Amino acid sequence: MTQESAVKVCVRVLTVKDSPPPLFTDRVFTAQETTNQLYQNIAKPLVVSTVEGYNGTIFAYGQTSSGKTFTMMGSNGTPGVIPLAVEDVFQTIKNEFLLRVSYMEIYNETVSDLLVDSWKRKPLEVRETINVRQSSACFG
Numbered sequence: 001m002t003q004e005s006a007v008k009v010c011v012r013v014l015t016v017k018d019s020p021p022p023l024f025t026d027r028v029f030t031a032q033e034t035t036n037q038l039y040q041n042i043a044k045p046l047v048v049s050t051v052e053g054y055n056g057t058i059f060a061y062g063q064t065s066s067g068k069t070f071t072m073m074g075s076n077g078t079p080g081v082i083p084l085a086v087e088d089v090f091q092t093i094k095n096e097f098l099l100r101v102s103y104m105e106i107y108n109e110t111v112s113d114l115l116v117d118s119w120k121r122k123p124l125e126v127r128e129t130i131n132v133r134q135s136s137a138c139f140g
């Protein structure tokens with residue numbers, strides 16, 4: 001019997017010249033597959049369980065110009081994972097609901113809060129937590 005991992009790793013191929021995906025990949029999205037298909041397949045199940053009270057994280061990792069902003073933010077005509085998730089959350093929640101959102105970037109080993117104006121931004125400290133049930137590090 002296979003045990004499902006709590007972490008899923010996906011690769012989005014931008015061009016056919018990209019190098020082959022790493023072996024530990026759960027799913028490869030081809031250049032023909034849309035952000036919406038990626039969202040429905042990978043992110044939506046996490047968004048649904050988040051509304052049910054579970055913690056979930058979706059993050060994009062890749063070298064510069066590999067498509068992180070394209071995938072996560074998208075554009076007016078092609079919304080990315082973040083606007084699609086926000087829309088689904090507000091379609092799903094009913095009555096009173098506490099929703100917390102943070103928006104961070106890790107760049108050159110510096111963590112920044114993207115919800116703070118860039119001129120006021122200071123690097124966030126990484127603190128370890130003693131509660132092993134939570135993630136092993138938190139930003140604050």
Ligand SMILES: Nc1ncnc2c1ncn2[C@@H]1O[C@H](COP(=O)(O)OP(=O)(O)OP(=O)(O)O)[C@@H](O)[C@H]1O
Nearest residue numbers: 012013014031062063064065066067068069070071
């Ligand atoms: N799947 C895709 N299909 C079409 N165009 C794409 C795709 N992914 C990225 N692009 C285009 O490639 C360019 C670089 O993408 P993007 O800005 O998302 O990269 P990035 O990983 O966020 O880069 P950086 O780390 O420098 O911020 C953009 O012009 C974007 O529109």
